[in-house]
Amino acid sequence: MPELTAEVERLSLVIEIGDMPVRVNTTDPGFLGILQDRYAGFVSSSEFAEIEFDVDLTRGTFSDPEADVSVTHRLGRWSLQRGDFRAEWDPSVRRGWIRQTANKYSIDAVLRIVHTLVLARQGGFLMHSASAIRNGKAFLFAGVSGAGKTTISRLAPPDATLLTDEISYVRRQDAGYIAFGTPFTGELAKLGENVSAPIAALYLLVQGPENRIDAVAPAEAARSLLSNVLFFAEDEELVQSTFHSAFEFVSRVPVSRLTFVPDSRVWELIG
Amino acid sequence: MSRLYITRNPRVAARSLDGEMMIMSGRDSTLFTLNKTATILWQSADGTTPLDEIVERQICTEFEVEPAEALHDAETLARELASHEILQLSEEPIPQRPSGESR
Numbered sequence: 001m002p003e004l005t006a007e008v009e010r011l012s013l014v015i016e017i018g019d020m021p022v023r024v025n026t027t028d029p030g031f032l033g034i035l036q037d038r039y040a041g042f043v044s045s046s047e048f049a050e051i052e053f054d055v056d057l058t059r060g061t062f063s064d065p066e067a068d069v070s071v072t073h074r075l076g077r078w079s080l081q082r083g084d085f086r087a088e089w090d091p092s093v094r095r096g097w098i099r100q101t102a103n104k105y106s107i108d109a110v111l112r113i114v115h116t117l118v119l120a121r122q123g124g125f126l127m128h129s130a131s132a133i134r135n136g137k138a139f140l141f142a143g144v145s146g147a148g149k150t151t152i153s154r155l156a157p158p159d160a161t162l163l164t165d166e167i168s169y170v171r172r173q174d175a176g177y178i179a180f181g182t183p184f185t186g187e188l189a190k191l192g193e194n195v196s197a198p199i200a201a202l203y204l205l206v207q208g209p210e211n212r213i214d215a216v217a218p219a220e221a222a223r224s225l226l227s228n229v230l231f232f233a234e235d236e237e238l239v240q241s242t243f244h245s246a247f248e249f250v251s252r253v254p255v256s257r258l259t260f261v262p263d264s265r266v267w268e269l270i271g
Numbered sequence: 272m273s274r275l276y277i278t279r280n281p282r283v284a285a286r287s288l289d290g291e292m293m294i295m296s297g298r299d300s301t302l303f304t305l306n307k308t309a310t311i312l313w314q315s316a317d318g319t320t321p322l323d324e325i326v327e328r329q330i331c332t333e334f335e336v337e338p339a340e341a342l343h344d345a346e347t348l349a350r351e352l353a354s355h356e357i358l359q360l361s362e363e364p365i366p367q368r369p370s371g372e373s374r
Contacts, residue, residue, distance in 0.1 A: 217289055218288050218289050219288045219289045219290075219291040219293070219304075222286070222288055222293065223293065223302065223304065226295070226302050227302070231300040234298070234299070235297075236282050236297030236298065237297075239284065239295060239296070239297045239298075239300050240283075240284035240295070240297055243284035243286070243295040244284060244286065247286050247288065250288075
């Protein structure tokens with residue numbers, strides 16, 4: 001007589017971005033393979049995880065990844081929702097679940113949101129910017145879509161290490177800030193290197209007729225930074241925390257406007 | 272004539288940098304940069320000083336404008352700031368919470 005129950009093997013991997021290991025559990029080997037491929041270079045052998053998610057894969061019940069993200073906090077639990085996923089996370093027990101189809105985009109959005117929530121409490125943030133390390137220092141290049149994040153990443157010289165062409169990971173450390181590589185890619189579709197360095201400068205990107213660096217007034221710097229920080233949570237405490245973090249950042253990191261023509265000579269000004 | 276009292280909404284974040292007052296809504300993350308008059312209202316919004324006194328002491332002296340006109344404009348501005356949930360308005364003095372948010 002065949003057995004009526006079978007033990008389901010639990011598969012897992014730890015994705016470590018910004019020194020924060022997140023364990024993802026699944027029962028689907030195919031999905032595990034998707035994750036291993038998607039986060040190559042960010043998969044950790046660490047047994048420890050700051051957060052653990054169980055992924056519940058569904059078949060085609062979610063449809064609209066373009067729908068607005070909803071991130072709310074109630075009774076100590078975070079609830080994350082978009083057209084293509086639902087998730088919950090309880091920081092007190094460091095566990096949560098994600099319900100989605102077997103695709104890499106939904107979990108990527110969940111990870112971005114979770115990192116913004118964790119960073120916000122620690123004085124850091126994710127921001128729309130490319131970033132790279134040169135001569136041991138990290139440089140951030142912020143701008144809206146079309147400002148040149150991908151272009152300046154593509155023009156980076158061989159001695160520069162690309163951290164990301166799209167979403168920079170900024171963590172407060174002592175009196176300064178550290179930038180980490182991320183797997184969150186833009187048009188370049190190339191994962192950043194999983195390394196970090198102290199942030200030496202933030203450049204606000206503008207494409208123009210010459211390569212030039214101009215000073216930016218602190219108020220404009222703060223405004224520009226805030227316009228590029230990723231906000232997801234409808235949570236007053238976190239919004240206020242991130243707001244003040246942006247002002248702390250511009251008081252500690254030089255912010256300038258980088259006007260550049262799209263050729264590699266712009267990197268002669270960097271580093 | 273009733274008097275208007277204004278106080279800061281404790282649910283927003285505020286910072287002044289290089290003379291510019293920036294406010295962020297805690298509800299929807301909208302960022303506002305206040306002009307000079309709005310900054311005066313924000314900085315004077317203690318819940319107990321009537322708006323007409325703020326206008327007389329702070330705005331008329333700063334901008335050399337007629338008190339009646341200045342008060343009308345200030346009321347309009349205060350209501351606009353209230354519509355963005357930056358200020359709270361009342362026809363009675365507004366008791367202050369022990370903790371402030373402004374830096």
